[in-house]
Amino acid sequence: MSSERLIYLPLGGAGEIGMNAYVYGYGKPDQERLIVVDLGVTFPDMDGTPGVDLILPDVTWLEERRDRIEAIFVTHAHEDHVGAVAHTYKSLGAPIYARAFTANIARRKMSEHGHPDDAVTVMGAWPEQRDFGPFKVGFLPISHSIPESGALVIDSPSGRVIHSGDFKLDKTPVVGEAFDPDLWAEVCKGGVKALVCDSTNVFSPVAGRSEITVGPEIEKLVNSAPGMVVATTFASNVARVKTLADAAERAGRSIVLLGRSMRRMIEASIETGVLKDFPAVVSTEDAKNIPRENLMLLVTGSQGERRAASAQLARGKYMGLSMKEGDMFLFSSKTIPGNERGVIRIINAFSEMGVDVVDDSSGLYHVSGHANRPDLEALHDIVKPQILVPMHGEHRHLREHVKIAKAKGMAGVLAVNGMMIDLSGNAPTVAEYIETGRTYLDGSVQIGALDGVVRDRIRMALNGHVVVTLIIDDEDEPLGDPWCELMGLPETGSSNSALVDVLEHDLGQFLGRADAKTLRDDDKLGEALRRVVRNSAQGEIGKKPEVTVVVSRLH
């Protein structure tokens, strides 16, 4: 019995914001029964992952132990928590548990992938708890910027763990359950072994504001707008969408929902009873017959995503609707670091149309969904855990959160992806380091982050690509001259001759001198030709391209 242990292992989300995937286990070492909390995605960018569609956690470690997985729990329906559930379903094969709204979204994903609906089971809120091997797990409601976010109460023979999920402490969240400190105190009063805790806003020094505070400001703004109002926020922020819609309704404006995820989230909210009194919406067709000063569009694309409704409106039209001078566009959202360029592009496009853009620089039209430092401390004080394990943060966030914990007399442990922590004892210890990583969904294929595929794409993007083709006859002699195809390279360089001519000339010169041994050896020949092209290009255009050499032998 004494050799059994309680482990915590982040496979994603610890050392980054996004791609959450946490594992808990209980049992003898290497025989622990496992539960998984969240299977999320993160998003690619041109800098590091050009052409990639989605980034998933590498779940190889779990796949190799799939017979030991009791269940997968999803704390809430944000993509960085639920986005990989369908992509990993086949390889993990474990049942999925979530609250009703989250399950609704998860099931939509499952069915898009042709997986069975009943792989996702709905659980009620605390005090419902169910047994999963050595664990007993329940969803403890907590407020966040999406309906029905649930912290997990994870009971094991080593004690109770609270996995916070993403949260803020909001007593007036507009939609969904308010944070209930009394309920939380009740749940935690028997002692909590560990609080595994959201760290996103640990650097925000002032207590967070409630969702309800944005309503009056938005209403003022909408009332003052002379033309059409278009507002964007995260579609999953159902409370905000409702606040925006309520403001529209009170201003006598008809509401149009634009963008697939906007409609999907409202649908899911109504289906699951999370949203009971959403104002009537009109179709884009009907909207065309309504004077624009009586319209408010709620649209996707708060992060400047190129294909979303807001970006399409910025380029001209979306579903037959367009913006014009005197209209207003409201970002009821913040820009996630890294998305600034896309957002600014949209703002300037609207500016060119004469549209007034209101963003959140005033702080009036958006509040964060995450707990700021004082709120984190308030939760620590309610939960009073023996050990604080920060999660959902970059390294700097986790480190700061550990500092806070230690200053308050808790044991804190900085566990990044791949660090398996033994929580059984009084102090957390590192049990093992697991290899973790990322898997790229690329078109319809999953590729490893280290496969070299994306590295080659980046190299071609930075350096251009030259393909050298050479035919060798059956006497191991070049048949004619080698020739080059260039892609992503300037046509002429310093000599003012066509670059392709210079390269082919230099290759021809080289082949004229090449010895028989080189000509017979594909590798040697390829390497030599590559070197000629790179050096020759360096002289002509000041850069060394990627080179592919194709040698065709006629024998």
Add this chain to the structure above:
Amino acid sequence: MSSERLIYLPLGGAGEIGMNAYVYGYGKPDQERLIVVDLGVTFPDMDGTPGVDLILPDVTWLEERRDRIEAIFVTHAHEDHVGAVAHTYKSLGAPIYARAFTANIARRKMSEHGHPDDAVTVMGAWPEQRDFGPFKVGFLPISHSIPESGALVIDSPSGRVIHSGDFKLDKTPVVGEAFDPDLWAEVCKGGVKALVCDSTNVFSPVAGRSEITVGPEIEKLVNSAPGMVVATTFASNVARVKTLADAAERAGRSIVLLGRSMRRMIEASIETGVLKDFPAVVSTEDAKNIPRENLMLLVTGSQGERRAASAQLARGKYMGLSMKEGDMFLFSSKTIPGNERGVIRIINAFSEMGVDVVDDSSGLYHVSGHANRPDLEALHDIVKPQILVPMHGEHRHLREHVKIAKAKGMAGVLAVNGMMIDLSGNAPTVAEYIETGRTYLDGSVQIGALDGVVRDRIRMALNGHVVVTLIIDDEDEPLGDPWCELMGLPETGSSNSALVDVLEHDLGQFLGRADAKTLRDDDKLGEALRRVVRNSAQGEIGKKPEVTVVVSRLH
């Protein structure tokens, strides 16, 4: 005489922040004598300009009128104002004028390109004015985040134009000249035709703070640091570098300057007398013998640039120096939108080392170099121009600035790159639209932004690249099978066979059915093979790669 006119034409910097290049002209239409104000660069990014080294304004319009250019003036030595001077020197061939510090930097650039030093002429500050054709031009000192920023007083037969350059209203700028409202009022009292004005911070609602306010805060921070302190800022912000160095000296710390531009800017400041009492610095060699708590490094790379000193320290070592637990890293700078990812990467790398990172989120350790909205209004009120022409801003900034001007009763005109404005009359009018654009410095070659080179690189990065090689014999029949080289693509797709095999198989099938007409026609054949590869790849891996087809004919 009545047909002569005063024109303003932005070729860069109006509708963007960066790449400043403004033209003024006076004379009969299409015969105006021209002066150029600033020739700056902007910086590439992976999203839109992978592999590009530098982005320059397209100065074709000027090249075609080079005999009409009287002079080029550089308002200050920031890269977005001076960076293209050497790159365009040959094609424009006009003399360059600047104040001493700016000229020092410009000459360094010229000599790196092998251009003569004496192409750059130093001018003194106002009241010095010189004649340039129909213009009389003088440099009117104004404070900014670099020494000796100069507004231009441009007198023409149509009246006086004030070109603000970049500025803030700082009466205690630490290094360089304080803003002198009395001098400005004196210069403007005879009436100003147009104020062409910086718009960068038009959305910042509160008056800007003086450079001098950051000193005490930095000093407190440095005094409280137990280990080595490393601070970064823009190297050209000589006042800030001095403030940091002074704080180090007072705390008994030896100062090391790391990064080429850091040393270059201090050198230029001392050579030109801008900086008279910079503390002694020690070499990196000597630094190794000094206890780290007695060291302060001033380093380049405040924007997370991969090759700069800060990023190299974040990866491990720079010039034999490295950071460790208990050290502090200070960003005495703000992150320019678009650079967030690189900066955050560095912060997290330092966090992993146990280094405490202090950024400007508190607002204590950095002040902007640009005038905020109340400061802009203060300048309007001093200059009292007939016409306000906002520049140095994205469209949204220019539009807001025009709104302010109009609300204050000035004529305002929103002129973006390529809009030639006639300033002769009482109200500004658009005289002509000029084609403008960007030129990319790519390695050692200048390429047009629309040449397709970069577009091809982006496509390869997003889609991968397949090269198909096929030999056609002298009877117009395929000699053997076609073969494919893949770059940036996954090895296997849905059929679990190697992607290259699937593609080659499908190409072979196609060729088996191809008619003689197709086989004889390179274009037709190439297009057909391309289509086979793209469709086949779509089925296998869910994406369509870029395809290059190389057909070699043996006759």
